[in-house]
Amino acid sequence: MQIIQNIDALRLVLKHASVRAFVPTMGNLHDGHLELMRMARQAADARAGGPGAMTVASIFVNRLQFAPHEDFDSYPRTFERDSELLAANGCDVLFAPSEKDLYPETQVFKVHPPAELADILEGAFRPGFFVGVSTVVHKLFNCVQPDIALFGKKDYQQLMVIRRMVQQMALPIDIIGAETRRAANGLALSSRNGYLSHAELAEAVQLSIALKGLAAAVREGNAQGTFNVAAAEEAAMQALRARNWVPDYLTVRRQHDLSPIAGPCTDPLVVLGAAKLGKTRLIDNLEV
Numbered sequence: 542m543q544i545i546q547n548i549d550a551l552r553l554v555l556k557h558a559s560v561r562a563f564v565p566t567m568g569n570l571h572d573g574h575l576e577l578m579r580m581a582r583q584a585a586d587a588r589a590g591g592p593g594a595m596t597v598a599s600i601f602v603n604r605l606q607f608a609p610h611e612d613f614d615s616y617p618r619t620f621e622r623d624s625e626l627l628a629a630n631g632c633d634v635l636f637a638p639s640e641k642d643l644y645p646e647t648q649v650f651k652v653h654p655p656a657e658l659a660d661i662l663e664g665a666f667r668p669g670f671f672v673g674v675s676t677v678v679h680k681l682f683n684c685v686q687p688d689i690a691l692f693g694k695k696d697y698q699q700l701m702v703i704r705r706m707v708q709q710m711a712l713p714i715d716i717i718g719a720e721t722r723r724a725a726n727g728l729a730l731s732s733r734n735g736y737l738s739h740a741e742l743a744e745a746v747q748l749s750i751a752l753k754g755l756a757a758a759v760r761e762g763n764a765q766g767t768f769n770v771a772a773a774e775e776a777a778m779q780a781l782r783a784r785n786w787v788p789d790y791l792t793v794r795r796q797h798d799l800s801p802i803a804g805p806c807t808d809p810l811v812v813l814g815a816a817k818l819g820k821t822r823l824i825d826n827l828e829v
Contacts, residue, residue, distance in 0.1 A: 542628040544635045548643075548684050551636050555685065559593030560585045563687035564632075565678060568600040569617040569732040573722035575630045577691045580719055582631030584689050597685050598627050599636040601643060605651075606673030617735055636685065643680065651676045654702050661799060662813060663698050663824070666789045671702050678703055682712060690714050695721040695729050697813060697826045698799060721825070723749075729825045736821040747784055748814055748825050751777045751791060755812045756829045759793055768805045781816055788816035796828060 545551045555561060562585035564577045578598060585594035600623055607613035620637065627635055652675035653659075659671035682690070692700045700718050707714050722730045728746040737745055755777040762768025770793055777791040791814040793802055802810065810829040815822060 542624070542632050542635055544624060544637060546636075546638055546642055548638065551634070551684055552686075554634060555595060555597070557593070558595035559591075560589040560595070560689070561685060561687040562588075562594070562596045562689040562691065563681075563685045564596070564598045564691050565681050566598060566600055566623075567602045567616065567732070568623045569619050569735065570623045570626050571722070571730045571732060571734075573693050573695065573719075573730040575626055576722055577693060577719050578627060578630040578632055580717065581689065581691050584691070584717065588688065595633045596631055597634045597636060597687065598632045599638075599681055599685070601636075601638055601677070601681070603673060603677040604640065605648065605676055606670050608667060608669065611667075617732065636681075638684075643677075643684075648676060648680075652679050652706060654706060658698075658705060658799060659702055661698075662790060662792070662794075663815065666815065671699070674699055675702060675706050679706065679710070682714060687714055689717060691717045691719060693721060694718045694828075695731065695825065697811060701799060729823075731823065733821055733823065737818065741818050741821065744784065745818055745823060747781060747786070748816055748818075748823055749827075751780050752812045752814050752825055752827045754780065755791055755793065755814075756827050759810060759812065759829050763805045763807070766805050770802055770804065777814070778816075786816045786818055788814065789822075790815055793829075 543554060562581035564581050566574050581596045585596050602616050604613055624635060651672050654671050654675050664671050694700060704716050707716055726746045727749045755773055758773040774792050778788040781788045793810055793812050796809040796811045811826055813826040815824045
């Protein structure tokens with residue numbers, strides 16, 4: 542695996558690749574990231590049908606998507622370990638730019654996704670988050686020029702924003718969403734799980750359990766033809782509050798645009814949640 546920091550050097554290395562599959566990350570990798578890398582290897586080789594396929598991962602902690610009070614400075618940076626894991630899971634090129642490499646001057650041109658998709662849920666609680674995400678992903682796409690890019694479904698809204706950006710900008714990239722990887726107890730794998738104490742780590746699965754309960758209420762309500770969505774959402778949040786969580790939202794949305802529902806609905810749905818356990822904010826979702 543080659544480790545490259547400079548954009549021009551990256552483009553030179555990738556110049557003759559017949560297919561490029563890309564996994565952008567902020568490092569501090571877990572098995573969810575590595576599964577994306579393994580999927581990238583398979584997708585690139587299948588698309589190429591022969592030699593010449595190249596897989597690329599990036600590690601870049603993107604300041605633009607962190608609010609001033611968030612954990613940019615303390616976000617875990619585990620580059621040596623991450624490099625070893627990527628090399629062992631099919632990565633050909635690791636792009637690891639510094640801030641000066643990726644943002645050589647103040648990034649005043651930014652990608653602003655539509656408010657109806659980006660200013661709800663995560664965007665409502667983290668203003669500007671999806672501007673930062675969209676801007677860095679678009680820039681990384683310009684650097685790597687991938688044919689395929691892979692993202693995890695755990696960041697459900699982020700995946701939707703990126704898919705919409707690729708469509709709107711007519712970028713020739715196939716976006717693949719991978720299922721959320723979970724621990725044996727059902728906890729969604731996340732880089733921020735490392736912030737949790739031993740006791741909190743055992744408790745953290747309760748977010749997934751609350752979402753499963755909300756999903757069950759959705760299925761039952763749809764089957765009966767009567768469904769008080771607001772009451773089901775509030776009950777799920779109260780279940781977490783009773784365990785000393787601080788939920789931002791647990792909600793039922795349509796999969797295709799994350800719009801809310803008012804009652805029984807035959808559209809494909811997703812339940813999404815975000816809540817703080819101690820000082821750590823966790824997110825999860827389940828498709829219904």
